[in-house]
Amino acid sequence: MTHERLTAYLLQELTVEEAEQFENQCFAGEEWPSHLHSAEQELIDAYLCNGLSKDQRLRFEKNYLTTDARKARVLTARSLLQVLTQAPAKTSLRETIRTFLERPLVPQVGLVIIVLAIALWLLSPSLSFLSQLNESHKFMYLSLTSWDRVGGVKHETVTVPLDRDSLVIHLNPPQRSPDTTSYRIQWEDANSILDNVKTPVSHSLNIRIPAAKLKPGQYVLKLFEINRDGTEKRVSGGYYFSAVEKSPTR
């Protein structure tokens, strides 16, 4: 009853006899295996985050999404992922105009200016989020390394050009001080700062690097703690990784 076997069962990759055997095994114990439901959820999450192969994806849509309960589970999981990445609700242009026309003129003008300004500020990250939902990602997981170990420690490596739309790097967070309200992640190479990302402490620490920006080289992600009073403090060490060019195939 491994994760892989459950995936094969749910995607109907097993023969009828193998599927029956799988069910028999699940039923044979004192209790129904408690990890199966969460493993099924992980399959759903992998589907939503483009973590399945093309063949698995097709099988998921054809063989798994066959009942109301399963389809509903996928849709609510998608909603949760959207909430976690804080996509704002979409409002149609027609609705915006209708609301505008129903309001008195004078405060209406001021309101429109404020709403447009906020919408512009909010929409730019959300638009990139919406395109991110359909992107394929390569994932990397990095731990903090102190500068004096940089030369002696083997770092994570990614091959470029990426065969996905972006590289998402998850950072193992350091011990957090109680005054820290958010982090700034600064991506650098030997010559310059390449990008900056701010993230609240309630969110996981990660940075998304579009494939087009990732060239061969050595990189570091530096972490800064941002405190309640707005001051910043650099976290000692860095998250080091390299991008190496793909060897040409013969």
Next chain:
Amino acid sequence: MDQHSNNLLTYLGPEDPDEAGRRYQRLHQKLTGFFQLRGVADPTVAADEALDWVARIILEENDIPDIDAVCLRIARYMMMGGSRHNTRESTAFLEFLQQNEGATDTGNARFNLMKTCFEKLDESDRELLDSYCVAPPGLGRTKYLEHLAAQLNTSPTALSIRVMKLREGLDNCVKESSKSHW
């Protein structure tokens, strides 16, 4: 409790009602798990029905050598034809979710309901879901989740079960909150 259920309980523990109750619960839990795995809309109701069937068989046969095997056979039989998968309620809820896939004039109701339900959770639970659900897929995920579990002083299995319960709670909250829409 009806006569069939009483017969079943008596069969499961003729001398020990507590043991009969425990065996009944274990069978019910396994049947619920089976129906849930098969994507049935209401696995608990299906499990009740399966045990009703078993009770009737016991009445007719008086003895069943392997009650687990009979339960599973009945559960599979109930799944034949596909009529068990969906209920009126499950279809209505799914239609609501699908209608709001690209809803614009009332905003995305599905997203808003989930947001409301999510915000009702304790901060620690919200943080846990955030950390867990954005973990990368594939091999990196296992490493990430092991680390997360270690940070929380728990095992990866216990962590995934805890997250599963939170997510089930959210799904139920969205479903209950959405009922006025369908």
